[in-house]
Amino acid sequence: MTYEVAVRAEATLGEGPTWDAAAGRLIWIDILGSRVHTYDPATGARTVRVTEQHVGAAKPRVGGGLVLNLRDGVGLVDPDGEFRWLHREPVPGRRANDAAVAPDGALWVGTMRYDEAACGGTLSRITGDGSVQLVLDDVAVSNGTGWSPDGRLMYYIDSPTRRIDVFEYADGRVSKRRRFAEVEAGAGFPDGLTVDADGCVWVALWGGSAVRRYTPDGELERVVSLPVPLVTACAFGGADLTDLYVTTARVGLNSPHPVAGSLLVVPGAGKGLAQPAFDG
Numbered sequence: 114m115t116y117e118v119a120v121r122a123e124a125t126l127g128e129g130p131t132w133d134a135a136a137g138r139l140i141w142i143d144i145l146g147s148r149v150h151t152y153d154p155a156t157g158a159r160t161v162r163v164t165e166q167h168v169g170a171a172k173p174r175v176g177g178g179l180v181l182n183l184r185d186g187v188g189l190v191d192p193d194g195e196f197r198w199l200h201r202e203p204v205p206g207r208r209a210n211d212a213a214v215a216p217d218g219a220l221w222v223g224t225m226r227y228d229e230a231a232c233g234g235t236l237s238r239i240t241g242d243g244s245v246q247l248v249l250d251d252v253a254v255s256n257g258t259g260w261s262p263d264g265r266l267m268y269y270i271d272s273p274t275r276r277i278d279v280f281e282y283a284d285g286r287v288s289k290r291r292r293f294a295e296v297e298a299g300a301g302f303p304d305g306l307t308v309d310a311d312g313c314v315w316v317a318l319w320g321g322s323a324v325r326r327y328t329p330d331g332e333l334e335r336v337v338s339l340p341v342p343l344v345t346a347c348a349f350g351g352a353d354l355t356d357l358y359v360t361t362a363r364v365g366l367n368s369p370h371p372v373a374g375s376l377l378v379v380p381g382a383g384k385g386l387a388q389p390a391f392d393g
C-alpha cells in the first residue's frame with residue numbers, strides 16, 4: 114500500500130483525523146499548534162481555526178459545528194463559528210488528548226499530563242447536557258478509542274502500556290477490560306486507532322513509522338509502512354470511506370522528514386465505519 118500527501122503541513126503534533134460526513138470533509142488537528150484543520154478531498158478546499166487552547170480532539174456535532182477537547186475542558190463551536198464552554202475542569206500540568214464519539218452520540222474524552230507522568234490522565238464520558246462521568250483515572254496517555262461495528266466492544270489505548278485493550282460496551286458503560294493486542298518493544302507505541310467495517314482495528318504507531326491492522330481476534334494482519342516515525346492517528350474518509358487518512362507529527366524531531374507533520378492518505382486501504390457526530 115502506498116501513501117500520498119493529502120495536505121502538506123508542518124503540524125507540530127498532527128492528530129485526530131475524523132471524517133465529517135455531513136460536511137464531506139476531513140477534520141484533523143495540531144494539538145500543540147492549537148489548530149483545527151479541515152480538508153475537502155473533492156475540491157482541495159482547506160480551512161484552519163486557531164483554538165483557545167491546546168486542542169486534543171475535534172469532532173463534528175449533530176447539526177453542524179464542532180466539539181473540541183481542549184486543554185481545560187470541552188467546548189462547542191456553533192455552525193456560525195461561535196465558541197462556548199460545555200464543561201471546564203482546568204488541572205495544572207494536564208491537557209486534553211484524543212477523544213471519540215460513541216454510538217450513542219456521547220463524547221469520550223481523554224487527558225494526559227504534559228510530562229506524560231503515569232496515572233496523571235483520565236478517560237471521561239460527556240453528554241450533550243454537559244454531564245461528565247469519570248471512567249478511568251489511572252491513565253498515563255489517554256489515546257485511541259473506538260467501537261466495533263456492532264457497538265458491543267470498545268477498543269482503548271493508554272500509550273505507555275503498549276497495549277490495545279478492549280472492553281465490553283453497553284449503554285455508555287464499559288466492563289471486562291482485557292488485552293486485545295500489544296506492540297512489542299522497539300516497534301513504537303500505540304497511539305490513535307480506528308475500527309473498519311470488518312471489525313479490524315487500525316493502530317497508528319508513535320515512533321513506529323507505520324499503521325498496523327489487527328483482526329477482530331487481535332492478530333496482526335497488515336502493516337502500512339510510512340516514511341516518518343511519529344505516526345499519530347488514522348481514520349477512514351472520503352465519500353465511500355475507503356481512504357485511510359493518517360496524521361503525523363514533527364515535535365521533538367531535529368531534522369524531520371519533509372512530510373513529517375503532514376496529513377497523509379492511503380487510497381483504497383479498506384472500508385471504514387460511518388462515525389457518529391456528537392449529540393450536543
Ligand SMILES: O=C1O[C@@H](CO)[C@H](O)[C@H]1O
Pocket residue numbers: 126128144210211254256272302304305319345
Ligand atoms: O496522542 C499523543 O501521543 C503522545 C505521545 O505518546 C502525544 O504527545 C499525544 O498527544
